[in-house]
Amino acid sequence: MNAAALHVILPQGFRAAGIHCGLKKQKDQPDLGLLLADLPVPAAAIFTQNQLLGAHVHLCREHLQHSGGLVRAVLANARNANCATGAQGIEDARTCCRQLAERVGCPPEQVLMTSTGPIGAPLPVDRITGHLDALLAAARPDRGLDFARAIMTTDTQPKAVQQTAAGCTVTGFAKGAGMIHPNMATMLGFLLTDGRPAGDLPALLRTVADRSFHRLSIDGDTSPNDTLLLLATGRVPTGGSALAAALTAVGQQLAQQIAADGEGASRLITVQVRGCRSEAEATLVGRTIATSPLVKTAVAGRDPNWGRILSAAGRCGIAFTAERARVWIGGADVYSGGRPHPQHEPAAHQHLLRESAVILGIDLAVGTAEADVWTCDFTKDYVQINADYRT
Amino acid sequence: MNAAALHVILPQGFRAAGIHCGLKKQKDQPDLGLLLADLPVPAAAIFTQNQLLGAHVHLCREHLQHSGGLVRAVLANARNANCATGAQGIEDARTCCRQLAERVGCPPEQVLMTSTGPIGAPLPVDRITGHLDALLAAARPDRGLDFARAIMTTDTQPKAVQQTAAGCTVTGFAKGAGMIHPNMATMLGFLLTDGRPAGDLPALLRTVADRSFHRLSIDGDTSPNDTLLLLATGRVPTGGSALAAALTAVGQQLAQQIAADGEGASRLITVQVRGCRSEAEATLVGRTIATSPLVKTAVAGRDPNWGRILSAAGRCGIAFTAERARVWIGGADVYSGGRPHPQHEPAAHQHLLRESAVILGIDLAVGTAEADVWTCDFTKDYVQINADYRT
Numbered sequence: 001m002n003a004a005a006l007h008v009i010l011p012q013g014f015r016a017a018g019i020h021c022g023l024k025k026q027k028d029q030p031d032l033g034l035l036l037a038d039l040p041v042p043a044a045a046i047f048t049q050n051q052l053l054g055a056h057v058h059l060c061r062e063h064l065q066h067s068g069g070l071v072r073a074v075l076a077n078a079r080n081a082n083c084a085t086g087a088q089g090i091e092d093a094r095t096c097c098r099q100l101a102e103r104v105g106c107p108p109e110q111v112l113m114t115s116t117g118p119i120g121a122p123l124p125v126d127r128i129t130g131h132l133d134a135l136l137a138a139a140r141p142d143r144g145l146d147f148a149r150a151i152m153t154t155d156t157q158p159k160a161v162q163q164t165a166a167g168c169t170v171t172g173f174a175k176g177a178g179m180i181h182p183n184m185a186t187m188l189g190f191l192l193t194d195g196r197p198a199g200d201l202p203a204l205l206r207t208v209a210d211r212s213f214h215r216l217s218i219d220g221d222t223s224p225n226d227t228l229l230l231l232a233t234g235r236v237p238t239g240g241s242a243l244a245a246a247l248t249a250v251g252q253q254l255a256q257q258i259a260a261d262g263e264g265a266s267r268l269i270t271v272q273v274r275g276c277r278s279e280a281e282a283t284l285v286g287r288t289i290a291t292s293p294l295v296k297t298a299v300a301g302r303d304p305n306w307g308r309i310l311s312a313a314g315r316c317g318i319a320f321t322a323e324r325a326r327v328w329i330g331g332a333d334v335y336s337g338g339r340p341h342p343q344h345e346p347a348a349h350q351h352l353l354r355e356s357a358v359i360l361g362i363d364l365a366v367g368t369a370e371a372d373v374w375t376c377d378f379t380k381d382y383v384q385i386n387a388d389y390r391t
Numbered sequence: 392m393n394a395a396a397l398h399v400i401l402p403q404g405f406r407a408a409g410i411h412c413g414l415k416k417q418k419d420q421p422d423l424g425l426l427l428a429d430l431p432v433p434a435a436a437i438f439t440q441n442q443l444l445g446a447h448v449h450l451c452r453e454h455l456q457h458s459g460g461l462v463r464a465v466l467a468n469a470r471n472a473n474c475a476t477g478a479q480g481i482e483d484a485r486t487c488c489r490q491l492a493e494r495v496g497c498p499p500e501q502v503l504m505t506s507t508g509p510i511g512a513p514l515p516v517d518r519i520t521g522h523l524d525a526l527l528a529a530a531r532p533d534r535g536l537d538f539a540r541a542i543m544t545t546d547t548q549p550k551a552v553q554q555t556a557a558g559c560t561v562t563g564f565a566k567g568a569g570m571i572h573p574n575m576a577t578m579l580g581f582l583l584t585d586g587r588p589a590g591d592l593p594a595l596l597r598t599v600a601d602r603s604f605h606r607l608s609i610d611g612d613t614s615p616n617d618t619l620l621l622l623a624t625g626r627v628p629t630g631g632s633a634l635a636a637a638l639t640a641v642g643q644q645l646a647q648q649i650a651a652d653g654e655g656a657s658r659l660i661t662v663q664v665r666g667c668r669s670e671a672e673a674t675l676v677g678r679t680i681a682t683s684p685l686v687k688t689a690v691a692g693r694d695p696n697w698g699r700i701l702s703a704a705g706r707c708g709i710a711f712t713a714e715r716a717r718v719w720i721g722g723a724d725v726y727s728g729g730r731p732h733p734q735h736e737p738a739a740h741q742h743l744l745r746e747s748a749v750i751l752g753i754d755l756a757v758g759t760a761e762a763d764v765w766t767c768d769f770t771k772d773y774v775q776i777n778a779d780y781r782t
Contacts, residue, residue, distance in 0.1 A: 049706065050705040051709070052713040083702075084698055084726065118698065293777070294777055301777070307510025340476075378774060382684075383770060383774060387691045
């Protein structure tokens with residue numbers, strides 16, 4: 001997906017690792033990841049809005065509160081969500097963090113943990129703690145890709161992005177694939193930087209998320225484990241807007257990578273929404289279109305079915321006049337002035353057939369605000385993957 | 392689906408017909424339907440909340456307003472939604488109604504029309520008007536099934552229910568299959584009765600819809616043409632509650648028929664929600680679970696994946712404590728007391744394997760209100776049907 005992922009370098013002051021500890025079946029697939037800072041680093045987090053919370057969400061909140069928002073290490077595992085596992089699940093996550101903290105030489109509350117995978121099975125604590133020494137030994141500044149691989153579940157590609165701006169580096173990782181419709185947070189996402197934020201770190205993270213991960217939907221299902229972490233060492237003085245822009249760009253690229261690698265996806269869909277009263281409205285329109293099974297199956301069938309795009313926009317609760325709206329697919333205007341333009345449908349059809357990244361656009365003509373939202377098409381393979389997930 | 396459909400008799404004072412006028416390809420498939428009252432009958436309607444409105448929605452609203460809510464005939468066509476067709480589309484529907492009114496001998500505003508099918512193509516007016524004489528000639532009190540067949544699109548079964556209560560008859564028809572997640576209305580639904588409502592007809596229809604069609608979701612997509620009509624001659628005096636109960640029972644059976652015949656469906660799913668603060672909350676929880684692609688693909692895979700049920704409930708915006716919730720599949724408690732019960736999963740698996748109508752249940756333990764919501768599983772066939780719909 002991303003050739004740059006082969007050369008993922010972390011910002012100054014960070015190391016990463018990913019090894020196999022026995023959670024995934026294949027031994028060549030890493031399933032235990034580590035992000036390690038040389039010193040305690042200011043951090044911000046956004047967690048899922050789901051009422052069901054993975055054990056790591058409880059633990060991360062507790063640790064961030066006790067540490068005053070300082071983080072030294074983030075442990076991550078795949079193939080087990082440690083969710084709906086009750087008090088024992090939280091205790092299990094606590095054990096993993098404590099044992100890592102002892103080896104790193106920091107207070108336990110400076111270690112966070114994130115888990116992803118099927119819900120409801122007990123966390124295999126011994127497999128994790130039995131591999132902490134090996135994990136620490138593997139940590140290096142150029143091992144970002146190992147970490148990205150260690151958090152993959154049904155992802156077919158590791159997701160990593162690196163960008164340099166105003167002298168600072170931003171490196172991001174994510175895992176996606178399914179149960180993805182972030183609302184206040186996302187699947188698992190990690191943003192590391194050596195830049196110095198101008199203001200409040202949580203506010204910065206929220207701004208970044210609102211324009212990146214929150215504009216992504218795979219299937220409308222919000223995971224109980226959704227977590228986005230930002231760690232910023234602050235070594236490099238940067239104008240606040242430069243750092244925010246770099247973080248947003250990295251977040252958007254990760255969101256696009258997640259959409260392109262959605263379960264069963266054959267097309268990355270960018271929903272371009274224009275002519276709205278506010279960016280929030282535009283995002284809502286985009287998310288509604290991006291969540292419509294009928295829109296997404298039409299793209300899977302390479303059908304330029306603009307009626308479904310207009311209809312999805314029509315049900316999102318925002319007032320507009322359908323007769324004044326305009327709908328396009330690729331470069332082809334397929335509906336405007338209250339009328340279809342069937343003569344443009346062949347061009348739209350060719351766009352869907354030929355491009356792996358396709359454009360669905362709508363202009364509501366009620367304002368000037370706009371937003372892009374990312375999703376993927378909805379194929380039989382999505383059904384296959386999710387029908388068979390636990391078998 | 393419903394053996395009773397073979398003997399659909401209309402309430403006293405109504406006739407029905409369904410004939411082929413050339414909209415569907417196969418000549419043995421009716422595509423033009425008629426409901427005809429002997430005299431003008433009080434009617435109520437609920438229409439889609441979509442901002443994009445089918446031409447018939449504009450026209451029905453106008454006609455009901457001009458007629459003071461009296462209806463003599465309802466014309467219905469399949470295979471063309473007459474939607475996103477601009478002013479011409481409304482004019483086309485008006486022409487059809489006017490020509491039918493001339494033949495029936497009533498004011499044009501006493502004729503309603505409903506259309507269903509693909510969005511965006513001009514209505515073939517001549518095919519319809521050229522068959523109005525034949526349609527009227529075919530109308531009889533025992534031709535309900537012909538009407539039910541004439542409104543089918545991707546439905547595999549006609550949907551008709553008849554019930555007698557307190558001396559009055561309620562007969563209902565519907566079409567469903569896809570783009571179904573009613574919000575204030577549903578696909579196409581028709582309720583006819585000779586009973587006499589105790590109070591306000593629109594309020595009665597809303598009550599009935601809230602407990603029947605509004606508890607149904609196929610794919611979360613609301614159609615621009617969603618319409619539910621109630622025609623009540625009032626010949627038979629009935630207690631208000633008896634008539635409301637009969638109408639609700641008929642509406643619920645139609646909703647279940649629509650869910651069972653959802654596009655690509657192999658299982659009718661009843662989502663039982665218990666222990667909520669209000670019926671509205673219980674309905675919201677049920678609709679969220681019933682809309683979750685992950686829940687619905689799990690049922691397609693016969694996987695008793697209770698984590699997805701709990702997680703879907705958790706993201707619907709209602710506060711509850713996951714540790715106090717209980718989840719069941721068929722008769723098997725698979726999660727309670729904050730813990731999974733893997734020993735009960737085989738029984739849950741067998742339920743999903745063997746039954747064509749399956750139960751997914753959740754008790755939030757925050758109150759005593761409850762609701763059932765109906766949907767279907769999400770199979771590869773849904774994707775196939777909707778990828779190929781226009782080809």
